[in-house]
Amino acid sequence: MLLEGSCHCQAVTFSVKSHHPYPFNRCYCSICRKTAGGGGYAINLSGDSKTLNVRGEEHISVYSALINREQSTGERHFCKHCASSLWVYDPDWPELVHPFASAIDTPLPTPPKRTHMMLGSRADWVEVNAGFQDKCFDEYPDESLAEWHQRLGLER
Numbered sequence: 001m002l003l004e005g006s007c008h009c010q011a012v013t014f015s016v017k018s019h020h021p022y023p024f025n026r027c028y029c030s031i032c033r034k035t036a037g038g039g040g041y042a043i044n045l046s047g048d049s050k051t052l053n054v055r056g057e058e059h060i061s062v063y064s065a066l067i068n069r070e071q072s073t074g075e076r077h078f079c080k081h082c083a084s085s086l087w088v089y090d091p092d093w094p095e096l097v098h099p100f101a102s103a104i105d106t107p108l109p110t111p112p113k114r115t116h117m118m119l120g121s122r123a124d125w126v127e128v129n130a131g132f133q134d135k136c137f138d139e140y141p142d143e144s145l146a147e148w149h150q151r152l153g154l155e156r
């Protein structure tokens, strides 16, 4: 499906094609929490980077976090005016781009179950509302965003 997204001030709008649009994957790491997840986590989707179409590119800044004192390869794109998180791009996986579900304006499908990742980095005040079929991981999950969609037969 085609995902259309924007920042809050509308300086940046974008679209990207996605076969994996279910917002099921909650990341509780400190980077997501601080930069994109005021409620304690952020949710990334997966799109086809070749189809990413951006208007207002000049309004975008990129943040690359330090992880264990090393520069992360993940490039977190955000609007430099309103600070909305837009997407993560990692040149190690150049065919993918990971828009934040919070930046998407297209109605997204409701996930039948969820994955909770990086729970080892969760803040104490953040409650994990995990359903009994949800998967929980202290660090990275055991499947990719694409594999989750394939397992549940939800590829679009």
Ligand SMILES: [Zn+2]
Pocket (backbone or CB within 6 Å): 007, 008, 009, 010, 011, 012, 079, 080, 081, 082, 083, 084
């Ligand atoms: Zn903006």
Ligand SMILES: [Zn+2]
Pocket (backbone or CB within 6 Å): 027, 028, 029, 030, 031, 032, 033, 118
């Ligand atoms: Zn994270």
